[in-house]
Amino acid sequence: MTAHFLGAYKAFAANGASGAPPWLKEMRERAIARFAEVGFPTTRLEQWRFTNVQPISETPFELQRSSWELDPVPAGVTVSTLSATVATAPDFLQAHLGRYADVATSPFTALATAFLADGIVIRVAARTVVTDPIRVRCRIPRNPRPMTHPRLLIVLEREARAAIVEAYEGDTGSVSLTNSVTEVVLEEGAQLDLCREQREGALSNHVAASHFHQARDSRLVFTTVALGAGLVRHDIHGVLDGSNAYLILNGLSVLSDRQHVDHHTTIDHAKPHCESHEYFNGVFDGESHGVFNGRIIVRPGAQRTDSKQTNNNLLLSRGARADSQPQLEIYADDVKCTHGSTVGPLDPTALFYLRSRGLGAAEARGLLTYGFGAEILDRIAVPGARQRLDSEIRARLGVPEMVGSAA
Amino acid sequence: MTPPTTDHRPQTTVPLLEIRDLHATVEGNEILKGVDLTVRTGEVHAIMGPNGSGKSTLAQLLAGHPAYSVTSGSVRFDGKDLFELDPEERAREGLFLAFQYPVAIRGITNSYFLRSAVNAMRKHKGLPELDPLDFLQVLEDKLKAIGWDDSFMNRAVNEGFSGGEKKRNEILQLAVLEPRLAILDETDSGLDIDALKTVAAAVNALRSKERSFVVVTHYQRLLNYIVPDFVHVLAEGRIVRSGGKELALTLEEKGYAGVGA
Numbered sequence: 001m002t003a004h005f006l007g008a009y010k011a012f013a014a015n016g017a018s019g020a021p022p023w024l025k026e027m028r029e030r031a032i033a034r035f036a037e038v039g040f041p042t043t044r045l046e047q048w049r050f051t052n053v054q055p056i057s058e059t060p061f062e063l064q065r066s067s068w069e070l071d072p073v074p075a076g077v078t079v080s081t082l083s084a085t086v087a088t089a090p091d092f093l094q095a096h097l098g099r100y101a102d103v104a105t106s107p108f109t110a111l112a113t114a115f116l117a118d119g120i121v122i123r124v125a126a127r128t129v130v131t132d133p134i135r136v137r138c139r140i141p142r143n144p145r146p147m148t149h150p151r152l153l154i155v156l157e158r159e160a161r162a163a164i165v166e167a168y169e170g171d172t173g174s175v176s177l178t179n180s181v182t183e184v185v186l187e188e189g190a191q192l193d194l195c196r197e198q199r200e201g202a203l204s205n206h207v208a209a210s211h212f213h214q215a216r217d218s219r220l221v222f223t224t225v226a227l228g229a230g231l232v233r234h235d236i237h238g239v240l241d242g243s244n245a246y247l248i249l250n251g252l253s254v255l256s257d258r259q260h261v262d263h264h265t266t267i268d269h270a271k272p273h274c275e276s277h278e279y280f281n282g283v284f285d286g287e288s289h290g291v292f293n294g295r296i297i298v299r300p301g302a303q304r305t306d307s308k309q310t311n312n313n314l315l316l317s318r319g320a321r322a323d324s325q326p327q328l329e330i331y332a333d334d335v336k337c338t339h340g341s342t343v344g345p346l347d348p349t350a351l352f353y354l355r356s357r358g359l360g361a362a363e364a365r366g367l368l369t370y371g372f373g374a375e376i377l378d379r380i381a382v383p384g385a386r387q388r389l390d391s392e393i394r395a396r397l398g399v400p401e402m403v404g405s406a407a
Numbered sequence: 408m409t410p411p412t413t414d415h416r417p418q419t420t421v422p423l424l425e426i427r428d429l430h431a432t433v434e435g436n437e438i439l440k441g442v443d444l445t446v447r448t449g450e451v452h453a454i455m456g457p458n459g460s461g462k463s464t465l466a467q468l469l470a471g472h473p474a475y476s477v478t479s480g481s482v483r484f485d486g487k488d489l490f491e492l493d494p495e496e497r498a499r500e501g502l503f504l505a506f507q508y509p510v511a512i513r514g515i516t517n518s519y520f521l522r523s524a525v526n527a528m529r530k531h532k533g534l535p536e537l538d539p540l541d542f543l544q545v546l547e548d549k550l551k552a553i554g555w556d557d558s559f560m561n562r563a564v565n566e567g568f569s570g571g572e573k574k575r576n577e578i579l580q581l582a583v584l585e586p587r588l589a590i591l592d593e594t595d596s597g598l599d600i601d602a603l604k605t606v607a608a609a610v611n612a613l614r615s616k617e618r619s620f621v622v623v624t625h626y627q628r629l630l631n632y633i634v635p636d637f638v639h640v641l642a643e644g645r646i647v648r649s650g651g652k653e654l655a656l657t658l659e660e661k662g663y664a665g666v667g668a
Contacts, residue, residue: 312513347510348473349510350510350511350512352470352471352472352473352494353506353509353510353512354512354520354524355471355493355494355495355498356470356471356494356495356497356498356503356504356506357495357498357520357523357524357527357580357584358495358498358499358524358527358528358531358584359495359523359524359527360495360527361493361495363523363527364495367512367515367520367523368512368515370514370515371512371513371514371515371563372513372514373514374514374515375513375514375563376514378514402519402522402523402526402536402538
């Protein structure tokens, strides 16, 4: 099933990619070799048990470039295309690109790296503090059967601070594949609030890998909101590679119809005295299906690790389904790791509680459902992002705002 | 003395709550076996009884808990058939239950929840909804009246609250929603003596000629602080004795067995 994609690569390597520097060409060659070797994953693999990508493998997608929209860039930040960065900062690019998103982690990351050309690089200089959010929007092009591999590289140098929104959008009404890879590097003491929004059409396939690499004393708050596509698979991989690093992963999926979202997270506590918290909620209606797999690795010597994971799933219909799997691998002895998950319909006692306070049955159901979303949205620190997503989620769940808004 | 011409208060002859020969089951087991109780406007009634006597069933059933089925008998609230009303309609008509086990609601702050409830009530009365600023004013007045601060208004409803905080939160809702009949279901359970005094003081501040209370409790202790007008003993699904506040002291002395319960 890989022949079509290997053929597309040959055409790409011969034309569009020929101007690249040797190191980049070599990276692509290694990546396509890896993809050719492993092929598309099947549901026989544990990591892909709940997500069937066979329809993707059988679709003759056409390679396209994403359509990027950038808001005006605040001072102190460099935002440029990947191809411009190849010319202007080759050493910087070579030092980071593809270093964290290992092609061995997923066949899709291998495929994305093979086609690496379409992307944006955000670099915040040391000790620069950017308060206005940097917003990057990536749209699916309107061609038939488009396949895009949008790449984002975000580097915050020592003690830099920034807020970034990455949004993946587009409902073209035709089958599409967005295969995105985002690499985030936080140097010592850097602080980033990163918000990822994803909203695509019923025929869209969205495969994503987010790789975070954190040096000591760095702090990352990442919130991802999946508002649907036919199929979403998002692998999130955070490495806490210096003491006193701090990582928060927040995730929210709000799905209906036959939508499918699979979040696989891995938090790798490589050094001692780090803290990570994970909060993933899902609201599933219709025949939608949510998957959460949360893996936490505490390496030998990573003492005083503090890690907490929760995953709460609300099923609004009989046909909806959620699978939740924690996976703890702890190789140090002085650690605090907790996890918990719930899957189920609305709590009848909670419904009665709200109705006993005068709320109508439909209003009570709406408020309880909205609470699953609000709990995650309340953790978004990026200015403006919370309000925008709040309105969107209210609209989707049919929960009107009260007079004067402000939940 | 000339009677006031515009007194909308119910006539003392019309009870606010009138329970007649009430029988109810949960999962096929009969819990209430013929309860009779009359509560008039402004009165405070205590219902005491041993564990399993049906006290909490009665409290929750009156608020409309779906787990209980009424098999016979009647309950009239302000002259209306209570069982014709959904739980939210009972609340809007002025019936309030302070839960024994208040429920945590993820993602919804206490202030948003309270404002939703107040606005649901206002809509029912044809009044405009309160915006956050108007509501804050109402809330501050209520908090001041019962002597509390607003420290838990921005936390999710009952989420991670201590036992005492949950019970205080119920009383705060009572204060804000201003019911005509407040049923307190074992509000003293799980409270230490200081928390009990705080909650009781707030309840006492909310007593008025226009508001009735039904205080359900296992222990006489609470009634030292919320002094009732009437005390009833519920045993095996029936009220077996009724009296004044002194009945609670008799119970304390002789136990439930000593009064035939």
